[in-house]
Amino acid sequence: MSTPTSPFTPAFPPATTSTADHEPARITAIISALKMIPLIEGGYFVETDRDPLLIPSPFPPVPMKSVTPAAGAGQQTIRPGFxxxxxxxxxxxxxxxxxSSPQGTFHRNRARNVHTLHHGRGRYIVIHPDEKDEEKRVETFVVGPNVVAGERLQWIVEGGTYKASFLLPxxxxxxxxxxxxxxxxxxVPGFEFxxxxxxxxxxxxxMVGEKRAEExxxxxREE
Structure with a gap:
């Protein structure tokens, strides 16, 4: 595996679907222990908490444009009773x-998202659509345990910004x-598709121009 020449070059072959047939034994054990399922944007997830406290929605009463009912666990669906x-x-x-499923494709949420690292390393790319300064519109950083080198243990993505991520060695x-x-x-407030x-x-x-878009x-995500 060669060192990427660009921060946006994948370190592992990109997956073409959100499911993987062959995972290393340790990763299979993690997925099983945490009862994770494939996620539509790539990778695996499991919901661990949904605060029973309900608050009035601060968001518009219409869905984001790509939300449509879909079949399959972990897919983009309207939650029953929502x-x-x-x-x-x-x-x-x-x-x-x-x-085997090394990237999370670009998506956004209306709500604020707080991330905390448990293990591993990855690169995040965050696009700020409303940022006027083109140099600041695309933000990228590495998450990982080496805080001395600038890697992050915790990071926040504000509502309305696009994010993607991919695995690093x-x-x-x-x-x-x-x-x-x-x-x-x-x-915060709680996630809904x-x-x-x-x-x-x-x-x-x-948002980013032809050259950066090519990278x-x-x-x-392919439809």
């Missing part, structure tokens, strides 16, 4: 990307990823 007028105060999940340079990248995400949206290639080009379009 009332658009209300939100749970918060929700939390475990999220895992792996060598456990050590800087060449190497594997024995346990994948495992994090927690807490969404009603508030979720995927980035499309045309919108990516409009990033592998992180756009």
């Amino acid at each position: 009332d658009p007028a209300w939100r749970n105060a918060s929700t939390s999940i475990f999220y895992l990307i792996t060598p 456990d050590e800087e340079g060449e190497g594997g990823s024995d346990g994948g990248l495992l994090i927690s995400e807490t969404v 009603y508030d979720h949206d995927f980035l499309e290639k045309e919108a990516l080009r409009e 990033l379009e592998w992180l756009v």
Whole structure:
């Protein structure tokens, strides 16, 4: 495995689907122990908490444009019993990307998302659509245990911004990823697919320009 020449170059072959047939034994054990399922944006997840406290929704009463009912566990569905007028105060999940499902494709949520690292390393790309300064519109950083080198243990993605992520080797340079990248995400107010949206290639080009879009379009979900 060669060192990427660009921060946006994948370190592991991108997956073409959100499910993986062959995971390393340790990762399979993690998925089983946490009872995780494939997630539509890539990787695996399990919801660990949904605050029973309901609050009036601070969001518009219409869904984000890409929300449609779909079949299958972990897919983009409207939750049974969901009332658009209300939100749970918060929700939390475990999220895992792996060598066989190594990226989370660009998406956004209306709510604020707090991320906390458990193990592994990865790169996040955050696009701020309303940022006027083109140099600041695309933000990228590495999450991992080496805080001395600037890697992050905790990071926040504000509502309305697009994010994507991909797996990096456990050590800087060449190497594997024995346990994948495992994090927690807490969404405030609580997550609903009603508030979720995927980035499309045309919108990516409009926000970041043709050259940068060519580097990033592998992180756009194929319909």
